[in-house]
Amino acid sequence: MKKLPEVDFLIFDLGNVIIDIDIPLTVNLLKQNLQDTEHGLAEDFFKSQIHADFETGRIADLEFRDSVRKAFSKKWEDQLIDEMWNSLLVRIPQERIDMLRKLKSTYKICMLSNTNSIHFKKVEEILLRDCGVHSFSSIFDRLFLSYEMGYKKPDPAIYHEVIKQLNSEPHRCLFFDDLEDNLKAAEKAGLRTYHVDHPNAWMGYFKNNV
Secondary structure (H helix, E strand, C coil), X not given: CCCCCCCCEEEEXXXXXXXXXXXXXXXXXXXXXXXXXXXXXXXXXXXXXXHHHHHCCCCCHHHHHHHHHHHHCCCCCHHHHHHHHHCCEEECCHHHHHHHHHHHCCCXXXXXXXXXXXXXXXXXXXXXXXXXXXXXXXXXXXXXXXXHHCCCCCCHHHHHHHHHHHCCCHHHEEEEECCHHHHHHHHHCCCEEEECCCCCHHHHHHHHHX
16 A cells, blocks of 8 residues: 555544444434423533533543432432443444555554443444444554543544654644544644545545555
């Protein structure tokens, strides 16, 4: 595979880049377990402080579930909370994993994701189910996960920390993400970026450019 000039590290988001996600699936499952008058709580949940705290590791699994029960005033079992929370995680197409493996022969490849411990455990179960691979650590050279780092995109600190840990110059990193706010923040930190604006965008990029 022909190498892109001056690029040593490829950094990939997880949701809608590696795994297909559908946030309305979680919102709709929440609504099914709520009264009609409570539906606004479901729609606002992804903007909540609980969600932000969970994705930055300020709270762990048990506290997250308790916070969900308190926020919705429900006595939901842990299993139901996890089922609703994980329902947005859909599938990992095999061709994406195949392309990552090809790229790994030429570049160092990394994941940079806003995620949490419950989601990431489920994502790796889906990786095994869909692709027969037990762990992302066998595919990526480095995993940068928000709940382990204490920061989430688009906080500038998370990009600076990634660059520091890679011991790289930022312009030698090419970052793929589906959200423009995350890309703009990465560009301000000096990274090269590519907007994943449809499911096969980043794979098409490499097919057309290398």
